[in-house]
Amino acid sequence: MTHANCPRCGGRLARDNDSGRCTPCQAAERDRLSAPPVVPASFWDHEPVRQALAERHLGRLIRAYRSHPYHGRVALPQTVVASWLSITQAQLSRVENGPPLVHLDRLAHWAQILRIPASRLWFGLPDQPFQIRNRIAEGRADDSQAHGQIIEQGEVPAMAVTVEEAPTGGGGATDRRRFNAMAALAGLAAAGHPYLLTGSADAANIGMEQVRLASSLVQDLRRADAAAGADQLCDVAIQAHARLSAWAARATYSREVGDALQSALADLGIQVAWLATDAERRREARPYLNEAITRARIADDPRMEVQALTQLSMLLRESQPGESLHCAEAALRVSAGWATPRLTTLLHLRRAHTYAVLTDASGFSREMTKARRDLERGPHEDDLGFVDFVNEQEVNGIQGLSYLALDRPDRAAQSFRAIIANPSPGHRRNQVYYAVHLSQATYQQGDVNEAARIALDALPAVSQMNSGRITRNLAQVRSNLATSRQVTTAARQFVSAYDSAVKA
Template sequence: MALPQTVVAGWLGITQAQLSRVENGPPLVHLDRLAHWATLLRIPAPCLWFRLPDQQSWPVASHVNRRAEGAHGGDRVVERGEQAVVAANVEQASSQGGGTTDRRRFTVLAALAGLAASGHTYLLPGSSAEVPGNIGMEQVRLASSLVDDLRRADAAAGADLLCDVAMHAHSRLSAWAARSSYGREVGDALQSALADLAIEAAWLAIDADRRSEARPYLHEAITRARIADDPQVEVRAHTHLSLLIRESQPGESLHCAEAALRVSAGWATPRLTTLLHLRRAHAYAVLRDASGFSREMTKARRELERGTHEDDQSFVHFVNAQELEGIEGLSYLALGRPERAVQSLRAITANPSPGHRRNQVYYTVRLSEAAYQQGDINEAARVALDVLPAVREINSKRVSQHLAQVRGSLAAPQRATRASRQFVDAYDQAALA
């Protein structure tokens, strides 16, 4: 769900009408306002296309690389520090000195400005605020509200732009929990809130295709949830862990979903149970167990037919008929049955879910992949070309990597067609990889 314009406008000290003009009107040219936001968010000067008031020289545009090649050719994590905020920076200006504000990066700027405007600058990268001696329920409520803010910003801007911000906030609040004093009630609530924040950081890492960074957060979340005796948070962690390891460890993925079913027995809502059966169905498909897949899909359909519930947790909001079709399609791909995958995935594009755009784009990309595996090169290219602009907008490395794989397949000269060459040329011009 996108952030309401009235809320964002209040954060930035402008009216809703002014914000609407920023988002939908001509390029943003009020440099004094941009300079104020950049200073507030401690964005390094070299990452801005305009000069700050106290800056003597023009900045040199640069990009932040999340990873660098190690001494032996492997990847190493680059120290982030203040550079984490660069992920939420405005678009670089053109060589002629002009430029427009990227709408989704603007949303992230607004979300971060909201933290600063609320007096929570200690959560922003680069902050040197000291760890408080005592923690009360106010800090716990902050951690909980931060998860909601990150989920809304993720829906609007994509995980690529938020992953480092979430990890930094988690690190800062974890330091509070480790070094500050608090009572039992606050301690249990803080453990649950930090577990939820760790799950959100893990999800953002998954969608940003930084999967190796996600698992420690989920293991931590399970531990914190058990310390706080919070089964709902524990189930969320197991559910995400099942997703994370499905391709690499499908057997363990099955056990994670089973553990979540066991812990949630007696209180799980139909949509939560649907999601857990879908996790198991897909894991069975990766294991090439067609009967196990079919059994779990039947259970998932039965639960989904029971409808929504007032106790549904926010993280299952995406579980609907389209998601069921999507998991079925991906499972048929894993089972080596692309023709059935095309049927399921095409049903999603024919009946889209407006509130879940990223999933819609993701499954459309996978439809292109399924069509290619079926041997329909022209259909694969047509679908990929149609979805290309949307993939560029949602800032999900997980999605863009799948489209990159489609591009690699369609670029093979022995299977080239006019449609495939058209898509490959458009993809390369977009420099999406």
């Protein structure tokens, strides 16, 4: 008869030992109940642990941790691990079985308690170099050989790795999407922002250097968002906003720095709100915009106030269209006298789309005419950074969305096709967004085959995005095609490809 070995120390177990542990390890049982044990490096290569890491789900990781053979034949009780984390057993059960945690402070704190190696994590730990590593679906420990080495602070310039440069071999669409987002975050760290994202902040004084760094972070977030979408960036931006807000509350600074800091925090809050919107976390967005308006007024910064009002108008369009119109009107009023043509174009587009949601065709037509008239006046040296995306493609896109709201899929399809025919490379996420809507418009026209073909062509690009809005819209296309009375070969091909991509 072959003797079993103790999974903790490797020693051979006696024939009559049915505990799964040798005597010395059983003697150490009391210690493991009071605090997490120091586990060997091989502990993290256990398949359930690797899978949980690949899924970026700390709750499932904790469950895999408790059930690891290292602890013996009987899993660690939830009550024991919950006590380590200073929560109740019921709370731990919800963490293990519920949706992934998104609060970075809690993620980092619990990872430190459980002694999870920083190199295995998908987020940074305080007081440690910010590291981002691609996690392929199999959760391989040597994935750096498959998709590049760990990217650390100062190793690459900001946004050096883009969506177009992302690897396409191995792992499937889900892995490429994850890699794209991780590369974007690595770019933020390399740009000089890691202390905002993961490090400790003990500065008693804030100067213009910190304010400038916060402003540059917003620009990097915008570039990363335009390339890969908001899902992976949203929590990073939320954490950075929380850290800067905490500094502002306790640090000292001059009046000049204070005004600049309020404007920088407002700008970051507006960006957080947009990322939350694109990530389909709309409920989280409005408080940031309300705060941004307050900060802009404290700093006497009408440009930042207009930016917040513009974003708020878009956020409220579907749920509170009347208030959406008021926000856009207020932005036009505040910016009167200094608004550039591209800014007024955007504000008229906000109003045009909202009128379409209200099924007010005349209001839509009036505002769209104003938007196109202002766009023809061209860019201006005083254009604010947040209007960079306002171009002919965006005007066509909003026009197409408005026609969909007005139940004019034929006109909507014309607008979306104009975008596809003349793409804007700098705003790849928007291109994909409108391509999916072209499929929706074509389906509403009754051309199931063409809708399926367009959706199938867009599927690889959607798989590389991290945009909850795009994902939701493509899921609706899939639902429409799967339940259509005309279940054609093209529709079945798309549904099958979509389902395979989701499972990958």
